Amino acid sequence: MSPETTIDERFDEIVSALRAEMPPTPAALHARVVAATATPSAPPRFTARRILRFAVPAVAGLSVAVALVVGLDTAIRPPSQENTALARDSAPAPETLVTPASGESGAAQDRAARTLAPTQSKSQSAPAAPAPSGSRAQDYNATIVLLVDGTEELSGTTQRALRTTRRLGGYLVSVNYTTPEPGAGTAAVRVRIPVSRVQAAIVEFSELGRILSQNTQISDLQQPLDEVTRRIRRLERNTARARGAERERLLAQIASLRRERTEINRRAAFATVSLDLTTHAPVEPAPAQGRLGRALDDAVGILLAELVIAAYVLIVASPFLVLLVAAFVGSRAYRHHADQRLLEQA
Amino acid sequence: MKPVTRSLADAAEKHLDDVYRYVLYLTRDPQAAEDLAAETFERAVRLWHRFDPARGSERTWLCQIARTAALDHLRAEERRRRRENEYAGRAVEEPERLVEPLSPWLREALGTLSAAEREVIALRVILDLDPTSAGRVLGITPTACTTRLSRALEKLERNARSARVA
Numbered sequence: 234m235s236p237e238t239t240i241d242e243r244f245d246e247i248v249s250a251l252r253a254e255m256p257p258t259p260a261a262l263h264a265r266v267v268a269a270t271a272t273p274s275a276p277p278r279f280t281a282r283r284i285l286r287f288a289v290p291a292v293a294g295l296s297v298a299v300a301l302v303v304g305l306d307t308a309i310r311p312p313s314q315e316n317t318a319l320a321r322d323s324a325p326a327p328e329t330l331v332t333p334a335s336g337e338s339g340a341a342q343d344r345a346a347r348t349l350a351p352t353q354s355k356s357q358s359a360p361a362a363p364a365p366s367g368s369r370a371q372d373y374n375a376t377i378v379l380l381v382d383g384t385e386e387l388s389g390t391t392q393r394a395l396r397t398t399r400r401l402g403g404y405l406v407s408v409n410y411t412t413p414e415p416g417a418g419t420a421a422v423r424v425r426i427p428v429s430r431v432q433a434a435i436v437e438f439s440e441l442g443r444i445l446s447q448n449t450q451i452s453d454l455q456q457p458l459d460e461v462t463r464r465i466r467r468l469e470r471n472t473a474r475a476r477g478a479e480r481e482r483l484l485a486q487i488a489s490l491r492r493e494r495t496e497i498n499r500r501a502a503f504a505t506v507s508l509d510l511t512t513h514a515p516v517e518p519a520p521a522q523g524r525l526g527r528a529l530d531d532a533v534g535i536l537l538a539e540l541v542i543a544a545y546v547l548i549v550a551s552p553f554l555v556l557l558v559a560a561f562v563g564s565r566a567y568r569h570h571a572d573q574r575l576l577e578q579a
Numbered sequence: 580m581k582p583v584t585r586s587l588a589d590a591a592e593k594h595l596d597d598v599y600r601y602v603l604y605l606t607r608d609p610q611a612a613e614d615l616a617a618e619t620f621e622r623a624v625r626l627w628h629r630f631d632p633a634r635g636s637e638r639t640w641l642c643q644i645a646r647t648a649a650l651d652h653l654r655a656e657e658r659r660r661r662r663e664n665e666y667a668g669r670a671v672e673e674p675e676r677l678v679e680p681l682s683p684w685l686r687e688a689l690g691t692l693s694a695a696e697r698e699v700i701a702l703r704v705i706l707d708l709d710p711t712s713a714g715r716v717l718g719i720t721p722t723a724c725t726t727r728l729s730r731a732l733e734k735l736e737r738n739a740r741s742a743r744v745a
Binding site for chain 1: 588592616621628700704728732733736
């Protein structure tokens with residue numbers, strides 16, 4: 234008898250009595266058991282442990298294989314034209330919109346629209362904005378967005394823009410200057426420049442910072458101006474023949490049309506330039522990836538998607554799993570209690 | 580390190596006596612004990628591939644299977660008795676069973692114990708299992724096993740003294 238099986242010596246007598254009367258095993262039972270255990274049964278081919286042992290690596294391997302196949306497919310496939318175009322364009326192209334007047338010749342329209350203003354860095358030569366027409370009244374609007382370095386430069390550049398405007402004979406319409414946080418801010422400056430000097434103004438403004446975008450819009454005003462002039466002349470001829478109230482009415486109409494013509498001429502005399510200054514650098518588009526980079530990207534994306542799906546399934550299934558485990562543990566505890574009661578009553 | 584029998588046939592040869600004595604003490608019915616012992620080894624044949632020596636000895640494993648078979652038998656007997664009593668409308672007298680091959684005073688004393696008390700005596704005294712192994716068979720802690728054994732032996736000793744005097 235080993236030390237760890239030692240029973241309290243108080244019970245030595247009864248223990249000895251019990252051990253002295255070991256009931257013998259019946260011979261028939263011995264024969265039955267020998268017969269039953271003579272031929273070992275084949276272990277089941279599919280057990281839960283065996284299935285798990287192979288299933289888990291198989292599923293993991295399949296996930297990786299799918300990701301590799303997708304990645305290889307991306308590597309083999311030539312890149313799409315859209316991706317190539319995106320890779321080539323590193324900065325937005327400036328826009329130039331020309332609104333021709335009705336009746337203007339096609340050649341004049343072409344001249345107005347031909348010259349574009351490319352986006353250039355500060356160190357390069359100033360861009361050429363479309364030149365205003367020297368023979369026709371036009372409504373000239375230009376917008377330039379410049380990147381400046383910090384709020385100090387923002388302030389200095391705004392001042393320089395205003396000085397340039399005054400020097401070129403223009404005037405300030407409005408300025409909106411904001412610095413919401415240290416080192417960052419914006420300034421929206423709107424000025425009117427004599428149309429004959431607008432190109433010079435645009436050149437000088439462009440040198441104040443790094444051009445992020447440029448937009449020029451030209452609307453022809455000559456046609457409405459000519460129309461107003463014709464109406465004035467017609468009314469003046471009619472006024473010469475009219476008398477009394479009719480004459481007064483015609484004179485009033487002429488005065489109104491003259492005011493309208495003055496307004497058109499004023500619009501045509503000055504170009505509107507909107508200068509937007511900002512300290513926020515634009516987000517640079519990512520450089521184009523090679524085949525291997527795209528393949529790796531796609532493969533990793535697939536793996537991440539599989540992980541996300543697995544996590545989602547686990548999160549959704551976890552309450553049910555918890556309930557299942559709780560039910561299993563509970564049923565075992567109940568079974569144990571019920572067995573104990575059965576043994577105590579038997 | 581525990582010695583491992585190479586096959587179930589060897590384990591059966593080695594532990595048949597222990598399994599039979601255990602189920603005999605549990606059921607107090609020699610015929611049922613014989614059937615349950617045979618059933619234990621039939622189940623063991625099917626489950627032999629799941630036996631893990633690291634988790635316990637063969638004897639402990641076989642006793643666990645025997646206990647499960649005995650409990651199934653006791654539950655079936657309980658259901659049978661309930662059906663018969665319901666049908667008869669009264670408690671039906673149990674048929675005479677074969678008596679265990681034990682001295683009359685010991686048989687009488689054991690008869691005063693419950694199956695739970697008899698099985699802990701069988702495992703710890705007759706089979707000489709340590710408290711840990713016995714606890715594993717019974718599904719309780721070694722300390723609880725020792726406490727249960729002390730109570731069972733106290734009761735047995737008291738009843739055995741009375742039976743001897745009688």
